[in-house]
Structures are given as C-alpha cells and as structure tokens.
Amino acid sequence: VPIERTTTDQRLLRGARTRGQILTRAVDIASAEGLGSVSLGRLAHDLGLSKSGVNGHFASRQALQLAVVSFAARLYADRVLAPAMTQPQGLPRLWAFCHRWLEFMRSGELSGRSFFLTAVVEYDARPGAVRDTLVRYRRRWETVFTQNWHKAESLGHVQADVDPQLLFMEIAGFITVATLDAQLCGNLEPFNLAREGIRHRLRPLLLEPNTLA
C-alpha cells in the first residue's frame, strides 16, 4: 500500500508539474499575442507534448482560458503581493505594492507586456466567463490598494482627505502607459519616468516626508 500511494503521489505531482508548464507557456503567449492565440495544439507543439496529453488537463477551450487567467493572477500575486506583504503595514507595504507592480512590468517576464492589459483589450467587448473573471481581478487589484491606503491612513502615515480610488487610477495609469510606451518604443525609460511620477504624486500625501524607499 505505501508503494502504491507513492506511485499515485508521483503521478499527481507529475500531472501538476505538466499543468504548470502548460499554463506558464499559455500566459506568455496570451501576454504577447492575446488569449485568442492560446490553443491546445500550439501548447502541445511548443512544449513537445502530445495533444491528448495537454487536452487531458482542461475540459474545454474556455476552461483552458479561465485557467490561464487564474494562473496569471497567481503570478501577479507571487511577484507583487507576496513581496509587498513582507513589508510593515501602512505606507511601506503600499509603496512596495506600487514599486513591485512597476518592476514586474519592467522585468520583461511576460514578454514585456501586461497580461491583464492585453486580455482586457481583447475581451472587454465579449460578454462571458472570461470577461467576468477579468472584471473580478480588476476590482480585487484595486481593493488591495485601497485597503492598504486606509490602513496607512489609520496608522497616521498618510493624509486623510485623499480619494484612494482616484489615486489607484493615477498609479495604474502611470504603469499602464509606461508598459505600452516601453514596448512600443523599445526602451525601458518610460518605467523610470513612471516611477518618478508615482513618487512625486505620493510624496505630498505623506505625513512624514522622506519615508519612501
């Protein structure tokens, strides 16, 4: 029995690893070319797997697309939220969130693109489960920011008369335009400009100046 269980565990582990490989590749393709370019056939080809081997992991094309969106969201959480959570609550965590988000876009990990920007432009006019999921993640991302802002406010780190939704739009705007400009013009300078812009925007809102890392 222990041997059998081990074999099953290994099979599950191998399956999970393959699923992770498939989704990693799919997020790359979707970031560069759009979710519409993600197909089971292309994934099988790119990863040297059999088509039925890829097929077995997803019940349908839509199931694959939804899995890709969730996997991308987990990637953003790993790269942006997880390191931000290691910072003290309030302003340090808030600044880490902005900083890590910008650096993740600058890193070029997703072919220098924003997965969510590409997906939103592609799906915002197509009602359905993919679009609903994108709306949910869009709201959740904003909520992370506004909750951290309120925390920073209650800790006396920042001014109390600020609309955090408006501030989130502004920061998202800097990072979005920087990501678009960097890719279009083929250099990373826009990220420096955006970083300066965000710091410049946050500085007058801090109750203790010079606390931005």
Added chain:
Amino acid sequence: VPIERTTTDQRLLRGARTRGQILTRAVDIASAEGLGSVSLGRLAHDLGLSKSGVNGHFASRQALQLAVVSFAARLYADRVLAPAMTQPQGLPRLWAFCHRWLEFMRSGELSGRSFFLTAVVEYDARPGAVRDTLVRYRRRWETVFTQNWHKAESLGHVQADVDPQLLFMEIAGFITVATLDAQLCGNLEPFNLAREGIRHRLRPLLLEPNTLA
C-alpha cells in the same frame, strides 16, 4: 471640355467619398477588434461594395492598414485638436485638449474604444511600417501637449517647474485607464473619475486658480 472636366471631377469626388466610407468602417473595426480584423473582403461585405471596388483604392494590405492609421489620426485631430485650436493659447487650449480627448473616448464613437490603444497592444511587438507610424503619432500627440504647456508657461498661466512629459504621461494614464475600465465594466463612471483626477492634478499648477472651464 467643361463637361468632360465636370465628369472627371464627379468621378474623383465619388472615389474620395467611397474611400472615406471604407476607412471610416475600417477604423471602427480596428478600434473594436484590431487592425488584424480589417480585410478588403470584410469591408466590401459590410459596405455592400464589390471586392474589386474596395481593392482599387489600396495597393496592398499594408497600404490599407497604413491608410487606416492615418485616417484614425485625422479623426483624433478633428475631434480633439480642431476644437482645442479654437480656444485662446495657453491654459484654455491646454485644458481643451485634455477635455476633448477624454470626451472623444467617452463619446463611444469608436465602439467605446481607443483606436490607438488597441493598435498599440496589437502592433507594439511587430516591427514594420505600421508600428513605426504608431510610434510617430504617439510622439506627435505628446508634442502637442508639451508645446502647449510651454506656451502656457511663457504666458504666465502655469508654474515653471513642471516636467510636461511626466504630466502628459499622467493625463494619458487617466484617459487610458478610464477607457479600459469603462469598456470592461460597461459604464461611463470611470470617465467622471478621470476628469476629476485631471482637474485635481492641474489645479495646483495654475498661477491663477479657478481658470479651468
């Protein structure tokens, strides 16, 4: 001879009108679905023209795509720059530029999308004439803003220690995020938030407050 000339004139006029119809439809398709979805066959079908009738206006698929980008740029100029130019130089013209740009996006004329946002996401990683043209228009649009900012500065309307390139990125960010959010979430509220954000951002930079229309 006069009769012949009139016939030629009418033929030219009819040709120009057809070309305008084709490009208007093409800009709509490209804004909603991307330039990749614009084809001579689809345009002929949508406009009830013969395929050869559409074909005759463009030497190649790329010639069609470049004509679509130029036509879109002229549309932005008509809707945004032309009304801004009727305003006095300096701050009134600068504010009209921001305001008209935002209102053009809100109007829903391009299926509620930004032609240039869709095109940039589609073409920013594909070197070639289309991308080069998009880069050129991206720079030109920023130059309109920065030149007007310098004019407003020299007229004593705004503070002198502002980086207009950074300010342009911020305003472009508000309008871009509003356009994306409005389409994704299916309501126009993000445009109100962006308008408030831009006014809020510009107000402290004015030397005579309360001059924003």
